[in-house]
Amino acid sequence: MNHRTRTVLAITAIVAVLLTSCTSSSSESTPTPPGAVVPRATINPQQYPLPALEAQATLVQNVLQQPLPVLLLIGLDAPRAQAQEIAVTDSRFQGDLWDASTGAALRNEIFGVYPMRESDITDATAQCQQSTCYRVEMYNYAKNLTTVGFVSVTDKTLLAVTKMADTQPDAPQYLVDLAVQIASESPEVIAALGYKPNGDDARMTNTKTALNLTRCQRSRHLCLAPTFVDGDRALWAIVDLTDGVLVGVRWTDVGTYGPAVTQRSLQDDIVTQLYCDKATALERGDWRMNFILTSSDGLRISDVQYKSRAILESAKLVDWHVSYSTTEAFGYSDAVGCPIFSQAAVVAFQGPTVEEIVEDGEIVGFRLQQEFWGEQWPLPCSYFYVQRFDFYNDGRFRVAAGNIGRGCGTNGTYRPVLRLALAAENSFATWTDSAWQAWSTEGWQAQSDSEPTDEGYQYRFADSSGAGFYVEPGRGQFAGERGDNAFIFITLDHPDRDEGDSDMITIGPCCNVNYEQGPERFIDNEPIENAELILWYVPQVENDGAPGEQYCWAESVLDRGVYTAKEYPCYMGPMFVPIQNP
Amino acid sequence: MANKKKQQAKQKRADRRKWLGWGILFALVVGVVGYIVYSVNTSEEKLAQGFSVGGVTYCQSTPKFAKDMGYDDSAIMSTNETLKGLFIYDRPLQVGQPLAHVYQHPTWDDAGYLGAPVNDADGNIYVAPAPRVNLYDNPPDQQNTIYKVDTDTGELAEYIRLPFAAPMPPENPFGIIGLAYDCDTNSLYAASVYGSGKDSEAGIIYQVDLDTGKVESQLKNIDAFGLGVFNRIAGKRLYFGLTRKSEVWSVALGDDGEIRGKPRFEFSMAGWGADGDDKARRIVFRKADEMFVRGSAFNYNLIAGTERIQTDYFLRYDPAQDIWLREDDPQQ
Numbered sequence: 001m002n003h004r005t006r007t008v009l010a011i012t013a014i015v016a017v018l019l020t021s022c023t024s025s026s027s028e029s030t031p032t033p034p035g036a037v038v039p040r041a042t043i044n045p046q047q048y049p050l051p052a053l054e055a056q057a058t059l060v061q062n063v064l065q066q067p068l069p070v071l072l073l074i075g076l077d078a079p080r081a082q083a084q085e086i087a088v089t090d091s092r093f094q095g096d097l098w099d100a101s102t103g104a105a106l107r108n109e110i111f112g113v114y115p116m117r118e119s120d121i122t123d124a125t126a127q128c129q130q131s132t133c134y135r136v137e138m139y140n141y142a143k144n145l146t147t148v149g150f151v152s153v154t155d156k157t158l159l160a161v162t163k164m165a166d167t168q169p170d171a172p173q174y175l176v177d178l179a180v181q182i183a184s185e186s187p188e189v190i191a192a193l194g195y196k197p198n199g200d201d202a203r204m205t206n207t208k209t210a211l212n213l214t215r216c217q218r219s220r221h222l223c224l225a226p227t228f229v230d231g232d233r234a235l236w237a238i239v240d241l242t243d244g245v246l247v248g249v250r251w252t253d254v255g256t257y258g259p260a261v262t263q264r265s266l267q268d269d270i271v272t273q274l275y276c277d278k279a280t281a282l283e284r285g286d287w288r289m290n291f292i293l294t295s296s297d298g299l300r301i302s303d304v305q306y307k308s309r310a311i312l313e314s315a316k317l318v319d320w321h322v323s324y325s326t327t328e329a330f331g332y333s334d335a336v337g338c339p340i341f342s343q344a345a346v347v348a349f350q351g352p353t354v355e356e357i358v359e360d361g362e363i364v365g366f367r368l369q370q371e372f373w374g375e376q377w378p379l380p381c382s383y384f385y386v387q388r389f390d391f392y393n394d395g396r397f398r399v400a401a402g403n404i405g406r407g408c409g410t411n412g413t414y415r416p417v418l419r420l421a422l423a424a425e426n427s428f429a430t431w432t433d434s435a436w437q438a439w440s441t442e443g444w445q446a447q448s449d450s451e452p453t454d455e456g457y458q459y460r461f462a463d464s465s466g467a468g469f470y471v472e473p474g475r476g477q478f479a480g481e482r483g484d485n486a487f488i489f490i491t492l493d494h495p496d497r498d499e500g501d502s503d504m505i506t507i508g509p510c511c512n513v514n515y516e517q518g519p520e521r522f523i524d525n526e527p528i529e530n531a532e533l534i535l536w537y538v539p540q541v542e543n544d545g546a547p548g549e550q551y552c553w554a555e556s557v558l559d560r561g562v563y564t565a566k567e568y569p570c571y572m573g574p575m576f577v578p579i580q581n582p
Numbered sequence: 583m584a585n586k587k588k589q590q591a592k593q594k595r596a597d598r599r600k601w602l603g604w605g606i607l608f609a610l611v612v613g614v615v616g617y618i619v620y621s622v623n624t625s626e627e628k629l630a631q632g633f634s635v636g637g638v639t640y641c642q643s644t645p646k647f648a649k650d651m652g653y654d655d656s657a658i659m660s661t662n663e664t665l666k667g668l669f670i671y672d673r674p675l676q677v678g679q680p681l682a683h684v685y686q687h688p689t690w691d692d693a694g695y696l697g698a699p700v701n702d703a704d705g706n707i708y709v710a711p712a713p714r715v716n717l718y719d720n721p722p723d724q725q726n727t728i729y730k731v732d733t734d735t736g737e738l739a740e741y742i743r744l745p746f747a748a749p750m751p752p753e754n755p756f757g758i759i760g761l762a763y764d765c766d767t768n769s770l771y772a773a774s775v776y777g778s779g780k781d782s783e784a785g786i787i788y789q790v791d792l793d794t795g796k797v798e799s800q801l802k803n804i805d806a807f808g809l810g811v812f813n814r815i816a817g818k819r820l821y822f823g824l825t826r827k828s829e830v831w832s833v834a835l836g837d838d839g840e841i842r843g844k845p846r847f848e849f850s851m852a853g854w855g856a857d858g859d860d861k862a863r864r865i866v867f868r869k870a871d872e873m874f875v876r877g878s879a880f881n882y883n884l885i886a887g888t889e890r891i892q893t894d895y896f897l898r899y900d901p902a903q904d905i906w907l908r909e910d911d912p913q914q
Binding site for chain 2 (some may be wrong): 007162165166167215217244259260262264265268272295296319330332333334335337338340341342344345347374375376380381382501502505506508509
């Protein structure tokens with residue numbers, strides 16, 4: 001073999017290795033699903049799927065009826081049991097057992113009774129150097145609060161009490177086991193692993209280190225993270241033990257040092273990867289579309305087709321303008337969107353959901369829904385917004401925005417700015433004096449400026465053949481709603497000018513009470529007959545917090561010993577009804 | 583003929599050796615010069631004479647216009663969540679007392695909502711835009727501009743537009759998010775994340791010389807916000823909180839305030855506080871050995887002040903080890 005031959009062979013070998021490595025790296029780059037976020041749902045104790053969870057719910061319910069609403073730790077030796085009893089019967093230890101305003105019992109539980117540590121010795125507990133002392137740790141689920149009592153069993157005295165807000169003590173073993181069981185039975189865990197794990201598969205998390213590594217920052221609930229190792233990956237399953245539900249699952253690489261998986265990081269990572277970084281195709285019945293979560297315009301649907309006919313180029317929620325009438329110019333312009341790297345202030349903690357619309361027991365369509373939360377909701381000045389896209393089997397569709405309070409007061413007016421880009425060329429008309437009057441140029445109108453037809457149709461988009469949609473604004477005819485009182489704006493969709501096609505920064509101020517909500521800036525009297533059109537739809541809905549009249553509102557109420565939100569939602573938006581026999 | 587060829591070959595070898603020698607000498611010179619330059623730029627200097635160990639904000643003073651209006655040195659220059667711009671008021675005597683003697687100059691809301699103000703030795707105030715829940719009052723093109731309130735007139739005007747590495751992407755609504763002042767060198771430090779995106783860290787920490795109004799040095803490709811200068815016996819350092827990690831880092835400063843060398847890791851805040859993912863939003867040195875860090879979540883999205891949970895942490899400097907130790911950990 002001469003030198004040249006050896007060189008050629010060497011180069012060939014190197015190229016082959018490179019090609020092989022390229023091939024293998026491309027096959028390795030097949031994306032692994034990052035995990036899943038479980039949509040929030042109201043907990044129904046009647047539907048607890050696990051016997052252990054059901055038993056615990058019953059136990060908690062019984063304890064809440066007791067004069068001293070504290071679930072005690074059982075199976076303790078005599079000195080520890082005595083320490084527990086001394087602590088819970090002392091009024092200094094009982095400071096947070098009941099709701100301060102109503103006196104209702106809160107959910108409290110002793111998590112541990114431990115010998116005093118050297119570091120626990122203070123002036124108040126100095127005598128423990130000569131006597132037998134224990135620290136009794138109690139967790140308050142409602143307040144996410146840890147109370148520690150330092151007890152001298154020798155002197156039968158509670159020496160000192162400390163409270164630590166937003167802190168959880170180490171969970172007792174039965175709660176650890178319960179967390180594993182909830183995780184192991186969860187469809188999301190089974191789907192991620194590809195099999196149903198038994199409890200032994202979970203790397204348990206009741207060590208101090210592991211407990212410190214997960215938190216439920218948004219719900220402020222007690223959470224544990226059973227971890228299932230699968231080869232070189234580990235599946236974190238975050239379990240909310242306050243509600244007894246799985247928060248979500250997240251894959252990580254074993255052996256890689258990184259930040260802990262927490263409720264917030266799990267939700268943010270998965271929502272971003274699955275819904276912010278890419279569009280998702282959705283096909284249901286005769287409807288087809290794509291959707292994506294935007295930086296500041298909420299969930300954007302695009303390329304919407306019904307029976308292969310283009311209906312909408314896109315639809316989204318540009319802004320929420322919230323004003324309060326008691327203080328001039330006080331309010332907020334909120335954007336909704338992705339949870340990280342976005343211009344949104346009220347963000348998605350989970351992806352969109354799709355559910356059937358059932359009327360009179362019959363499936364008549366489906367709903368694509370996306371929710372956005374403020375971190376502190378339902379506390380005052382925090383917000384919860386919803387987008388709904390309802391698609392019906394008969395070709396109708398509705399684009400709606402919803403608010404579930406709570407905001408900064410009961411004198412608020414919510415003005416969402418909806419933007420709908422209609423597909424193909426249309427002309428726009430208003431029902432005026434018992435006839436459809438076509439608009440020749442861009443413009444705006446208040447809903448009260450015209451009257452609807454007997455069927456409730458107030459506006460019409462129609463192409464040159466007469467095909468298109470009637471538009472039915474909310475007038476209180478939709479169940480549970482009080483009407484939209486909307487402003488509508490019709491503008492030309494310019495192919496060469498971005499008037500809101502891409503993500504929009506805040507389009508208008510919080511507190512204008514007239515039509516000046518932002519879309520008016522795109523009105524410049526251009527002709528709009530048989531043209532590609534944009535409908536801007538800005539409802540105006542007042543909230544109400546009066547008992548029995550609540551609307552666009554939320555309250556924090558006690559439910560089974562923990563604070564939960566009672567929701568009074570309001571929805572607003574136009575229904576589009578196909579023009580029959582044009 | 584053969585001798586001539588031999589002589590030529592010999593000459594060639596001699597030339598090669600000569601060039602090789604020159605090459606080695608040149609490489610040595612370049613190496614030595616490079617090492618010296620690198621050492622000067624990265625090595626820490628002993629603290630210069632006249633500089634004291636500890637924080638460096640001792641000279642900050644109340645604006646002259648405020649004193650003329652009857653405010654004393656305890657008056658508070660503030661930017662908050664609900665009022666747009668800057669305003670001044672008397673320090674309340676008790677917590678919860680309504681604000682008194684509140685004043686806002688007509689120009690103080692020209693730059694929209696603002697971040698925390700920083701005073702210099704003459705009482706001039708420096709501020710940067712800080713969007714709250716939207717960009718309506720804080721347009722993106724203003725986000726990398728420092729504004730100055732003149733100590734004599736009280737007027738707010740643009741002071742300097744900082745250069746940026748990349749245009750502002752729609753996914754990041756922030757620009758300047760940290761300011762700090764060093765009395766020793768009359769330097770203003772600004773941390774900006776202007777142009778940073780989810781997949782690209784393009785932030786810059788700037789040193790602005792307030793004598794010249796020019797950017798004198800920069801630390802590039804670092805997204806940071808909480809800033810503070812601290813004098814150690816071993817020299818000045820600028821401490822800063824990262825925006826992408828729960829970590830505090832620092833970088834050496836020269837006696838002229840210039841940023842020198844590579845940044846170094848100081849401590850991690852992972853697991854601190856109720857949330858466990860706080861970032862160092864604010865860093866203040868209070869006494870000769872005390873660091874105050876205000877932590878909160880930061881995800882490059884807007885957030886209402888009512889939604890933001892902040893936790894304060896205290897650390898003490900251990901000069902023997904040149905490290906900061908947390909003092910307020912309830913778990914310890």
